[in-house]
Amino acid sequence: MENLFIIEANELVKRFGEVLALNKVSLSVKRGEVVVIIGPSGSGKSSLLRSLNGLEKVDSGEIIIDGIKLDQGEKTIHKIREEIGMVFQQFNLFPHLSVLKNLTLAQEIVRGRKKELSEKVAEELLDKVGLSEKTDVFPAQLSGGQQQRVAIARSLAMNPKIMFFDEPTSALDPEMIGEVLEVMKKLAKEGMTMLVVTHEMGFAKEVADRIIFMDQGRIVDEGSTDYILNQSKNPRTKEFLSKVL
């Protein structure tokens, strides 16, 4: 039987020198759940995402992704990363490759797919994010919103079970935020398990199953979207929300 929780993290601790980025953070995410993580900058939101896919090495704590324990061994890290798509604030598309190649590279060398299949997958996904006519251009020729949509498609091409979004709209001009959020909403409705660090409360209201509020390396408040936005009595949550809403 498949485990109910696809992500399980227990007592994660991560230090950067003197700074405690994660202070005993525990988190469980169900299959198909959309969890939005909010909090002031430096509260550990990104560190949490980055620790869960092994980009940061935690100092202590346990991480289990889809039944695989992330024990920091090279093999399991790659295995886990194949299952988790990651979308970054700065897009991080490969500038030396065309849009199509950005989507096919990892499919071919990591998943071992044939060129024809990987291109077919890539074209379908570019169509899904509304960029099917951009296959042959290079990332620098696209707008920020288009680049981010390509980045999402690139992650999806690996057929991940989970998608992480680390402030996906923070580097975008306001008029481009909508197009990226639309793609993310579509994904959420399709049942993708998503962990999203964002300040876009509109997005949270519409699609989040749960909101986590982090401050100073801890999860200080969490609950359903309605609870966090309307009912929480936690003064830090209320203070933060009053600034972003």
Place this chain on the structure above:
Amino acid sequence: MTEIINWLSLQAKILFNILKFLVPAIPMTIKITLLSFFIAVSLGLFIGLARVSHKRLFSSLSKIYVDIIRGVPLLVQIFFIYFGLGKILNLDRFLAGVLAVGICYSAYLAEIFRAGISAIHRGQYEAALSLGMTPYQTMRYVIFPQSLRIIIPPTANEFIASLKDSSLVSIIGLRELTRAGREYYSQYFVDFHTWLLVGLIYLVMTLTLSRIVSWTEKKFKVIGFGMH
């Protein structure tokens, strides 16, 4: 008037004789340059990757290598490898000369490669790793191809410099262009014309190379690349 014409034709004759003597030595200069640069690139790539390694042992050992090699004159390295190591390892002049130039340039290239690799934004590694690529795949398909654009121009400069520095191996008796010049001079005592010609031949070779380099640089320009 006839005196001038006589003088000019004498000059031309002298130059032509020297040229006939020098030309057969040019292939040796090219051979030394190509082979030593091949060694320099292979070794330099290896050392350069070690320089950016997260493993302390690799990065510090390679740093020591670079510091030592760059801190000792090439001429001294040639002496050391030919007269010092050569005796023990039984190296002939050619091998010793090629090795000395190759090792010397590997240190400079290692620094160029290190700089090129370090210049690529951290996000590129993270994106590649997040897609499940191994560190090797990340380097091979994502980082290194981007570094190439940064690496190629200074590497080409080093190649041209190594062509000039190949003249130093004349000191251990390898009969390349400079050595041929010395031999001609010691037979006929024509110094001005000989060294003028040797210099000109080097100049023609280096200028040709720079032309080829700038042509290739233009050719490999990718749209939008480097605007990131």
